[in-house]
Amino acid sequence: MKNSTDTPAGPRDWSPEEFRAAGRELVDWVARYLENVEELPVLSRVKPGDIRRALPRSAPAEGEPFSALLRDLDQVVLPGVTHWNHPCFFAYFGITASAPGILGELAAAALNTNAMLWRTSPSTTELEQVVLDWLREMIGLPEGLFGILTDTASVSTLCALAAAREAVPGLDVRTAGLSGAGRLRLYTSTQAHSSVEKAAITLGLGLAGVRKIETDEAYRMLPAALAEAVREDRASGWIPFAVSATVGTTSTTSVDPVEELAQICRRESLWLHVDAAYAGSAAILPEYRWCMAGCQHADSLVTNPHKWLFTPIDASALYTRHPEVLRRAFHLVPDYLQSSEEAVNLMDYGVQLGRRFRAIKLWWVLRAFGVEGLRKRLREHCRLGRLFASWIDGDEGFQRMAPVPFSVVCFRATWPGLDDAQLDQRNQDLLERVNAGGRVYLSHTRLRGTYVLRLAVGNLRTEERHVRLAWDVLQAERGRVA
């Protein structure tokens, strides 16, 4: 590319012809990658430092041709990629770069808008609000909610809890900070995602500001325990201010009894936040709509299209019934950002000033697959989860460790005569062997201290034969660990 782009007026970008040629080459590369990803090891086999050592220590002085960039994508980057696109990626929660989502990111990168203010790209702001309204309707939340896209659930929850903190009467944390304030406390279950605690640290509440509530046998928050904790805390001088309920916990995808929690929140004047990052997507299925029961009372709720709606990372949807509180928590308009329109300026509703065009990819995913198309895909994932659970249940060498509300199965291998500590070690060994094979990738968790394997179905490319392969590998490796 080098000097051809150094025009008399000064060096510029690639010419349209150069962009077209490179773009087509990359589109072909991506098509081939997606077609063949199944043949690559799911979990990268490099060692720490391998990739770093394969790269030069400094940026090149002169420009390089696109062919060199693409070559290194293949030769240097790819061996160090753990393939979240692989149909046998069963770890954590599956995510997918679907074709329309990938192309949506290409369009967003090309337009490169920064929607800090409405006027700095009206389409970016308004499409975001419309698409979030589509999604709201799809998952059965009430009309009139305010929606905003953030990058991750961690940031959505941080913003939601910042609004909850701002809503505490008589505090004025925005101006005065927390130094002179009483000790605020928020409640979440022992199964809640770590982002709730991280938000508490960031917001200046500290880990002490989070009280974890016990769960029932299916890992759902116990409303009575919450009510008791709030009572106790008030008596000992804490200021309870928020509850973070979970619809689809990270370990077992359990669904907290949001309806009952909402009643407690109403009675105690607590802000109810719901983390539905994973399972919110399931609510597009009529037969799974039950999981959102009570969420109509939530003061804020997060669900992540980049998790189980085939939208490339990052895209997290934050909804709230109180946009004015969220705005009070965050808006700051310096002179250089004053604007005159009567319109929503999304920079006022969160931590970030810069906001890229995340709505396009979600818009394209929803339109390309359609609501019915998405339902079919999610329904199939839930079927595959249940199918795998039935194999576990039917095999004496394995034990299911939690209910399977959606598409995630918690289980362990068993061997007669071993105690829990020995079983933990054996299962750890088993997981290591399974993942080292490179054909499937599972992750683990602990439930009430016990080491548990987790198989999560969530990638668009996963079919029954892939789940079957995971089962075959597990059975074979179980025999070798013993």
Next chain:
Amino acid sequence: MKNSTDTPAGPRDWSPEEFRAAGRELVDWVARYLENVEELPVLSRVKPGDIRRALPRSAPAEGEPFSALLRDLDQVVLPGVTHWNHPCFFAYFGITASAPGILGELAAAALNTNAMLWRTSPSTTELEQVVLDWLREMIGLPEGLFGILTDTASVSTLCALAAAREAVPGLDVRTAGLSGAGRLRLYTSTQAHSSVEKAAITLGLGLAGVRKIETDEAYRMLPAALAEAVREDRASGWIPFAVSATVGTTSTTSVDPVEELAQICRRESLWLHVDAAYAGSAAILPEYRWCMAGCQHADSLVTNPHKWLFTPIDASALYTRHPEVLRRAFHLVPDYLQSSEEAVNLMDYGVQLGRRFRAIKLWWVLRAFGVEGLRKRLREHCRLGRLFASWIDGDEGFQRMAPVPFSVVCFRATWPGLDDAQLDQRNQDLLERVNAGGRVYLSHTRLRGTYVLRLAVGNLRTEERHVRLAWDVLQAERGRVA
């Protein structure tokens, strides 16, 4: 696309052929868009609500073909886009979707890795660290700094100040929160970006926790005023803990005297954060390296490749000499995220757990243009800024309002016999007329209360003729406002 993707095994993604065809079509669309963006109005002309009304109220039930998506990108989205890619975009700070940067985003979206842990995509973690090390060297920062990519400077500054808060001796904010703590205070100039105040609100310090220090005639923080403020605050019970200096302020791109501020910070044991979001990029030019003087002492520093290094939004680089403090401020490892490698897990160093593959686009921009190529481009932008300033200086109808250290010019139109309030109003009218024309887009600020116009050169596609056009439009409209 519809039913062709509904295989017997269940509905899947588009076929490779479908992806290829759609991808090529979109690449062509982008090439045409970038080629012709100059002919579109820079500032969108739609009214609030126009885009929303042009969109359906619900997601479609059935999938739609890619042609429909692309049609609406043209017909619905594009009229509502304010074109940050336009060579006559002179508002705020210019940003650019360069060809290699756009394609880097396409590659990242396709790989769709989530580098929360090293093992969940080693390449994503290690390439990020290598490319940030390249950039560190390019802007003259010392070896051994820890670098991490975040989405925006707002988040980088939030994380940096969270680390500064964590570093306060005897506080243990991570565990205990701020409730029982003394009143923490951080210092920044009256010209600092609003993200510093937003971080203070988020972190629970409140606006009261930020003391703004006066600036000199060139809008640079006054070290003596800082020293005096710290002294005063200690005497009245505040706990000074951090200074946020700016290299390239938002209004006038002024450079705080970081060397002197660093001395005060050392003496007073304050964390020194430097916001070099815009001007850090200029330091790749030997003749502008002066702007980083003193930054080798910074405890943390942010610079944004998505601002003036032709990398699509979002990409902000955060550097720190104290990764262990940043990690202490943020790390939380729940059972489901335990991993055994001796490697850096980037989720431990910031608010966000999910981390997309932002490094590819920056890697490709640095390699495609090369350091020398980037220098030529930035040098040209600075030349254009000085050129425009010289036109302002040579015209009796205009007045320059601040020095021009880089590529941003602050100025106003003048008319004989008007007082400051009248001049403010006239300049406001002038800016509205200029921007309504759609050929150029400038923004404004206030300097010591005075309304000031701002012309910022920063887009890769901007040539001398575009700056000349802005000047012609300004002169013509000045005549019409009078």
